[in-house]
Amino acid sequence: MRMLRSLACGNKHERLAYQQGALFVAGVDEVGRGALFGPVVAAAIILPPDTRIRGVRDSKQLEPEDRLRLEVVIRKRAVAVGIGHADVATIDAINIRRASHRAMLAAIAALRPAPDHLLIDAETLDIPCRQQAIVYGDSVSISIAAASIVAKVYRDAWMCRYHDEFPQYGLAAHKGYGTPEHLRALLDHGPSPLHRMSFEPVRRMVAARGEVMEMA
Numbered sequence: 001m002r003m004l005r006s007l008a009c010g011n012k013h014e015r016l017a018y019q020q021g022a023l024f025v026a027g028v029d030e031v032g033r034g035a036l037f038g039p040v041v042a043a044a045i046i047l048p049p050d051t052r053i054r055g056v057r058d059s060k061q062l063e064p065e066d067r068l069r070l071e072v073v074i075r076k077r078a079v080a081v082g083i084g085h086a087d088v089a090t091i092d093a094i095n096i097r098r099a100s101h102r103a104m105l106a107a108i109a110a111l112r113p114a115p116d117h118l119l120i121d122a123e124t125l126d127i128p129c130r131q132q133a134i135v136y137g138d139s140v141s142i143s144i145a146a147a148s149i150v151a152k153v154y155r156d157a158w159m160c161r162y163h164d165e166f167p168q169y170g171l172a173a174h175k176g177y178g179t180p181e182h183l184r185a186l187l188d189h190g191p192s193p194l195h196r197m198s199f200e201p202v203r204r205m206v207a208a209r210g211e212v213m214e215m216a
Contacts, residue, residue: 007139009057011050013132014143017117018049022130024079025049026115027143028108028123030100031059031151036186036202037169037176037195038159040091042103043151044082044111044118047143051077056145058138059152071153074146082110083154092198101125107147119143166192 017025030042053074059067075081084106086099094102104125108115117130121137121144137144156175163172169185169192176182178201186195186205195202 007136009140009142009145011047011052011142013119013134013137013141014047014049014051017119017130017132020117022117024111024113024115025117025119025143026080026082026108026111027119027137027141027145027147028104028125029121029138029144029147029151030103031148031155032176033096033100034178035176035196036178036182036199037088037171037192038162039085039087039155040096040100040103041083041085041151041155041158042100042107043147043154044080044084044104044107044115045074045143045146045150046079046081046111046113046115047074047077047146048079051142053077053142053146056142056149058136058145059148061139062149064156067149067153067156070146070149074150078146080111080113081150082107083151084108084110088194088196091196095198096196107151121148162194166194 014025024046026044026046028044030040032040084103086103091099119141120133122133122135124133134141138148159171159175168189170181174182183205187209190209
C-alpha cells in the first residue's frame with residue numbers, strides 16, 4: 001500500500017490516447033472481486049481531455065467520506081458514466097474473473113457516447129476497441145481511478161441496502177468482504193442466497209458450521 005501511495009495519479013495515459021487520435025477515452029475498473037457476498041460492479045468513465053480532479057486516486061486509498069465527495073465531482077465533470085455488474089449466480093457459474101469482465105463490458109456498453117479507446121486496470125477485454133491494460137491503473141490513470149471511485153460508491157450503497165435485508169452479516173460495515181466478523185457470522189448463521197458459494201472461505205465456513213452442528 002505504501003508503494004501504491006507513492007504513485008502519481010494523472011492524465012498521462014489519457015493525453016497519449018488523445019494525441020493518437022482518440023475522441024472518447026474511457027477508464028474502466030471493477031470493485032468487489034474479492035468479496036464473499038454480492039455482485040461485482042464495474043464503472044466506465046469518459047472525462048474531458050486534460051481533466052484534473054484534486055484527490056482522485058485508487059478508491060481503496062480513500063476514506064469513505066472522500067470517495068462520496070469525489071464521486072459527486074466525477075459525475076459532474078464526466079462526459080459519460082456507465083455502470084455494469086455481474087450477480088452472484090454468474091460469479092459462481094463462470095468464475096469471478098470472467099464475471100468481472102462481463103461487468104466491465106456492460107459498463108462500457110452503457111456509455112453514451114461510445115468510447116474509441118479504453119484504459120483498463122490490468123485487464124484486456126474481448127471487444128473490438130483499442131485498449132490498454134495498465135498495471136496499477138487505478139493509481140496512475142485519472143480515468144481508471146475515477147471509475148474505481150464511482151464503482152466503489154455504487155457497490156457500497158448496494159451493500160448497505162442489503163444490510164437491511166440480511167442484518168445478521170454486518171454488511172454495512174465490511175461491504176461483503178471476508179473480515180473476521182463476516183466469517184464469524186457465516187459460521188453462526190450459514191450463507192445467504194447472495195453469498196458466493198464458489199469462494200473457498202464461504203465453503204470453509206459452511207463445512208465448519210456443519211461440523212459444529214453435528215457435535216451439538
